[in-house]
Amino acid sequence: MNKQRKAVALISGGLDSMLAARTIQEQGIHVEGINFFTGFCVEGHTHAIREKDKAKPKRNNSLWVAEQLGIKLHIVDVIEEYKNVLLNPKHGYGQHMNPCLDCKIFMVNKAKQWIAENDFDFIITGEVMGQRPMSQRKATMPIVAKESGADDLLLRPLCAKNLPATLPEREGWVDREKLHSITGRSRKPQITMAKEFGIDEYSQPAGGCCFLTDKYYSAKLVDLWKARDSREYELDDVMLLKVGRHIRPQAHYKMIIAREEGEGRFLHGYKKDYVSMTCVSHQGPLVLIDGTIAAEDLYLAASITARYGQGRDAEQVEVNIVYQDGAERTLHVKPMLEQDMPKAWFI
Amino acid sequence: MTREILNARRLLCPLPVIRTQDKVKQMQTGDQLEVICTDPGVMQDIPTWCRINGHTVLELLSGDHEYTVILEVGGA
Ligand code: SF4
Numbered sequence: 001m002n003k004q005r006k007a008v009a010l011i012s013g014g015l016d017s018m019l020a021a022r023t024i025q026e027q028g029i030h031v032e033g034i035n036f037f038t039g040f041c042v043e044g045h046t047h048a049i050r051e052k053d054k055a056k057p058k059r060n061n062s063l064w065v066a067e068q069l070g071i072k073l074h075i076v077d078v079i080e081e082y083k084n085v086l087l088n089p090k091h092g093y094g095q096h097m098n099p100c101l102d103c104k105i106f107m108v109n110k111a112k113q114w115i116a117e118n119d120f121d122f123i124i125t126g127e128v129m130g131q132r133p134m135s136q137r138k139a140t141m142p143i144v145a146k147e148s149g150a151d152d153l154l155l156r157p158l159c160a161k162n163l164p165a166t167l168p169e170r171e172g173w174v175d176r177e178k179l180h181s182i183t184g185r186s187r188k189p190q191i192t193m194a195k196e197f198g199i200d201e202y203s204q205p206a207g208g209c210c211f212l213t214d215k216y217y218s219a220k221l222v223d224l225w226k227a228r229d230s231r232e233y234e235l236d237d238v239m240l241l242k243v244g245r246h247i248r249p250q251a252h253y254k255m256i257i258a259r260e261e262g263e264g265r266f267l268h269g270y271k272k273d274y275v276s277m278t279c280v281s282h283q284g285p286l287v288l289i290d291g292t293i294a295a296e297d298l299y300l301a302a303s304i305t306a307r308y309g310q311g312r313d314a315e316q317v318e319v320n321i322v323y324q325d326g327a328e329r330t331l332h333v334k335p336m337l338e339q340d341m342p343k344a345w346f347i
Numbered sequence: 348m349t350r351e352i353l354n355a356r357r358l359l360c361p362l363p364v365i366r367t368q369d370k371v372k373q374m375q376t377g378d379q380l381e382v383i384c385t386d387p388g389v390m391q392d393i394p395t396w397c398r399i400n401g402h403t404v405l406e407l408l409s410g411d412h413e414y415t416v417i418l419e420v421g422g423a
Contacts, residue, residue, distance in 0.1 A: 037361055060361055060388070063395040072400055077365050239359065265412065269357050269385075 005173040006030040006120040007155070008111055011073060012209045013061025015202040016126030016158060019193050021069050023157040024124050027174045031124070033073040034114060035062040036107050038082040039238045040210040061203045068199070078110065079235055086212070087231050091143075096218035098210065100132065101140055108148035115153070122153045122168045129159045130184045138162075158182045158190075211242065220246055223347045227251060227291060236270070240290070243267065245308075246347040249300055253291030254347070257308050272324060277305040280330070281318035284309020299333060306335035350379040356413070360388035364396050367418075371402065374420045379405065382416045389414050397421075 009021035011033035025031050066073035085106045089099030104127075111123045127136050127144075141163060145154045152166040160169065161181035169176040182189045194202060211217040220241045225231045227248070243266055245257040255277075258264035264286045267276075274288040287305045302319035311317035312335045321329045353370050355363035363384045370380060382393060387409070393416045394404045401421035408415040 035361075037365060041361075060364070060392045060395070062361075063364070063392055063399065066399050067395055070399075073396070075361050075365050075368060077362070 004030055005122075005168070006032070007122050007124050007168070008032055008034050008074075008115055008118075008120050009071070010107060010111060010123070010125045011035050011062045011065055012126070013065055013203060014126070014209070015187075015190055015194060015199075016128060016131075018065045018069065018126070018199065018202060019190055019197070020124050020126040020157045021065075021071065022197050022199070023179065024155075024174060025069065025071075027178060029174065031069070031071050032120070033062070033066045033069070033071050034111055035073060035075045036078045036082075036110060037075055038085075038103075038210060039079045039235050040082075040086075040212050042210055065202075074114070076110065076114075078106075081110075082106070083233070094213065096213055096215055097221055098212040098218075100213075101143065104140075104144045105147045108144055108150050108154055112148060112150045112153065121173065122155055122166070123150055124155050124157055126158060127156045128182050128184075128190075129162055155179075217241060220347050223248065223254070224290075227254065236273075240267075240270070240288075244288075247304060247341075247345050248347055249304060249345050250297060253289050253293045253297065253301070255301060255304060256288040256290060257305070258285040258287070271322065275324065276322050277302060278320055279306055279309035279311055279317050280320045282306075282309050282311030282314065284311065284317075298329075298331060300336075302331045303333040303336040304341070306333055307338070307341070309335075311335060348377050348379065349374070350381065353380060353382045355382050355384045355386075355389070357385055359386045360392050363389045364392050367393055367416075368396065368400075371400075371418075371420055376420055376422045378420045380418050380420065382418070384414045384416070385412060387414055389416060393418070 007024055007029050009017060009031050011017050021031050021033065063073060085099055085102050089102040091101040094100050108123060115123060129136060129138050129141060145151055155166045155168050156163065158180050159182050160176065160179035162183060165176055168174045224237060240256060243263050245259055246254055248254040256267065258267050267286050267288055270288055274290060275293055277287040278284060285308050289301060293301060298321060305319050306317045314335065316332050316334055319331050319333055353366060355366050363382060363386060367382050374380065390407055390409065397404050397418055403419045403421060404416060405419055406417040
C-alpha cells in the first residue's frame with residue numbers, strides 16, 4: 001500500500017495559503033497547518049485592546065482558515081528567534097521595516113525543521129510569483145527554497161507550473177497537472193478558484209501579514225531604537241508600539257497616551273514598569289513615560305498630559321505622577337495648547 | 348485525571364492560544380485545563396483551537412475583565 005503522504009502548509013490567514021492547502025488536500029495528501037507568531041503579526045492584538053473594536057469580536061484568521069479546511073493548526077512562538085531576522089536581514093528591508101524575503105526564508109526553514117521532527121514529507125506555501133514586490137518575485141522563489149534549506153521539498157501549489165518540478169511532483173505524490181500557474185498581482189484567479197472550491201468567505205489583508213509593513217508602526221519602531229541607541233527590543237515594546245498616541249517632546253523620553261478606555265486598561269497593566277501620569281482634577285487618560293524623565297521635565301510632560309484630558313481648556317489642572325516604586329507626586333500645571341505642540345513631537 | 352491552571356493574563360491573542368497549546372502537549376487525554384486570560388479574544392480563539400485539535404471546551408466564564416476557558420484534553 002502507498003504511504004499516506006503528509007504536508008505542512010504555512011497558514012497566514014489569507015486566501016492564498018488557504019487555496020494552496022486546499023489544492024493539496026484535494027490530491028489526497030494529509031495536510032496540517034503551521035503559523036508563526038513573530039510578535040508583529042496583525043492578528044488579534046489591537047482589536048483586543050481597543051474598546052471600540054469589541055462590538056465586533058475579531059477572530060484569528062489562521063485558526064478560522066484551519067477550521068474551514070478541517071486541518072490542525074500549530075502556532076509557533078518565534079518571537080526570540082525572529083529578532084535576528086528583523087535586526088540583520090541579509091536581503092534588506094521592503095518599503096518600511098519589513099524584512100519580507102528573510103522572513104519567508106526563516107519561516108520556511110522553521111517549517112523544514114518541523115517536518116523533520118514530525119515525520120511529514122513536504123512544505124506548501126501560498127506564494128504566487130510576482131504577487132509581492134519584495135518576497136514573491138520570480139528571482140526570489142529559488143532563493144527562499146535554497147536559503148531555507150527546504151530545496152525541492154518546498155511546493156507552491158498556486159504557481160508550481162511556472163517553477164521546476166519539486167520532489168513531491170517528481171515522485172508522483174502530487175499530480176503536477178492539477179497544480180496551478182498563477183502569476184502577477186491580479187486577484188482574479190484566486191477569487192475564481194475560491195468559488196470553485198466553494199469558499200465564499202476569506203480575509204484579504206491589503207498590506208502584508210504584519211505591522212512591519214505599516215509606515216506609522218515602522219516609524220515608531222525606528223524612533224524607539226534611535227532613542228535607546230540600541231536595537232534590542234522585547235515583546236512588551238512591540239506591543240506598546242501598537243497602542244496609544246506616541247509623543248516625544250524631548251529626546252530622552254516618550255509619552256504613550258491612551259486614546260480610549262480599552263487602551264487605558266491595557267496600559268494600566270504596565271504601570272509598575274513605567275513612570276505614569278494622570279490628570280486628577282479632571283477626567284483624563286493614563287500616560288506612560290518611556291525613557292528616563294528628569295525632575296525638570298515633569299512640568300512639560302504634565303502639561304501635555306493635561307492637554308489630552310477634559311481639563312484642556314482650564315487655567316490650571318492637577319496631574320498625579322506615580323513612579324515605579326509607588327512614590328507619588330502632584331503638579332499643578334496649565335494644559336499645553338495645541339498650537340504649542342510641534343508636529344515633530346508626534347511619532 | 349488532573350486539573351491544571353494556566354495563567355495567561357496580560358497576554359494578547361494568539362499568545363494565550365500558544366501557551367494553551369504548549370501546556371496541553373504535556374497533559375494526558377481526559378485531563379482538564381483552566382486558562383485564565385484578560386484578552387476577550389480567547390473566548391473565540393481557544394474554542395476554535397480546541398475544535399480543530401480535538402479537545403473539548405467544558406466552560407467559558409467571563410467577569411470583571413477576566414475570561415476563563417476550561418477545557419478537557421482530547422485524544423491525539
Ligand atoms: S509582511 Fe511581515 S510577516 Fe509577512 S513576510 Fe513580510 S515581514 Fe514577514
